[in-house]
Amino acid sequence: MKLGWGPSFQEAWGSHASGGVEPARIGADYGVEYVLYSARGDMRATIPGRLRMAIRKGESVRPVVGDWVAFEPQSQEGTTLIQAVLPRRTQLVRKAAGRADEEQVVAANVDVVFLVSALTRDLNPRRLERYLAVAWDSGAQPVVILTKADLCEDVEAARERIAALAPDVPLHIVSSVTGEGVDALWRYIGGTRTVALIGSSGVGKSTLINRVLGTARQEVGEMREDDKGRHTTTHRELFVLPQGGLVIDTPGMRELGMMENEEGVRTAFVDIEELAATCRFNxxxxxxxxxxxxQAATRDGRLAPERLENFRKLQQEATRLERQRDAQAQARQKQETKKTTRAFNDFQKKRGR
Incomplete structure (x- = not known):
């Protein structure tokens, strides 16, 4: 199935097969309304009150772009209802902006994550390290894409600078204007694979998608004086490529907070982990x-001090969030225990009458 259906979803569908519902994939998320891709074609959908309540209680997840869902084929006034979300294979998660412990799933069931940054003055190795940690934690394969090669005076110097962050992660230099390097990306796209693009506003994600699609499906803003494109993507959307494969575009991320992904941090900074294994003290x-x-590696130039500082920062952030969630979970458990004790005491009083 060209939408990315596979054995894991077929197995999960068993519990819904006799429920009068059909499978569909979330193609676009507009907040209160979704677009579904299904065997019946594209259709609008909303979440019924029952599912909203389950989401609030933590008994279900909120559907996001890339999710497979069960929907009612009978629609009312052109809108159908999403009845359930199938278990996810992978998910891209970040901390919700301004929220201490609330996670935001950016996209689901992604096979490859393109971490997009532009070869302009905005190129930021520390931001890419954060993207790498989130991508590794998602379960998908990260690939670094450096765009706007036509605006860079020293492409090789930039390549070496970024490649040093993660030598084992594929890195590609592209120009959506000239087409340079774009063909090499097809090794990750195609078949039933889903690729998601994440990056800051104006780095050229939508322009790259238009180049891959071969048509201007995504609106692109004009270039500003600081070499940044104007941000135009306002929602997440899944594009089905005519040659096969699927691509998810996401709005630019001003903030990419961690969500307890210490394993992702360790993988993104594997060079520091390997050095740490040879320290005198465990x-x-x-x-x-x-x-x-x-520290010896920072002194002799093998490890950049700013990379070590960013490693510490991301580790501390993940640890702090884990502690906050543990404390909140303990508080919730305490409240539940009080409610249970109170209910039991009330029951005993009634029996004693």
Missing amino acids: DCHHENEPGCAV
Whole structure:
């Protein structure tokens, strides 16, 4: 099935097969309304009150672009209802902007994540390190895409600078204007694979998608004086490519907070993890301890001090969020225990009458 249906979803569908519903994939998310792609064609859909309540209680997840869902084939006034969300294979998660412990799923069931940054003055290795940590934690394969090669005076210097962040992660230099490097991306796109693009506003995600699609499906803003494109994507959308494969465009991310993805941090900074394994002390904090291999690497130039600083920052962020969630979970458990005790005492009083 060209929408990305596979064995895991077929197995999960077993519990819905006799419920009078059909499968569809979320193609666009407009907040209160969705677009579904299904064997019946494209259709609008909303979430019924029952599912909204289950989402609030934590008994279900909110559908996002890339999700497979069960929907009612009978629609009313052109809009159908989403009745259930199938289990996800992978999911891209970030901390919701301004929320201490609330996660936001950016896209679901993604096979490859294109981490897009522009070869302009806005090129930021520290931001790419954060993207890499989130991508590794998602379960999808990260690929770094550096766009706007036609605006860069020293492409090779930029390539070496970024490649050093993650030597084992594929890196591609492209220009959506000239077409340079775009054909090489097809090795990740095609078949039933789903590719999601994430990156800051104005780095050229929508322009790249238009180039891959071969048509101007995504609106693109004109270039500003600071070499940034104007941000135009306002919602997440899944595009089905005529040659096969699916691509998800996302709005530019001003904030990409961590959500307890310590494993993702360790994978994104595998060079530091390998150095740490040779420190004299197992509990080394890589600060002033004797025999610290990490600090030795910063002194002799093998490890950039700013990379170590970003590693510490992301680790602390993930640890802090985990502690906050543990504390909140304990508080909720305490409240539930009080309610249960109160209900039991009330029951005992009634029996004693």
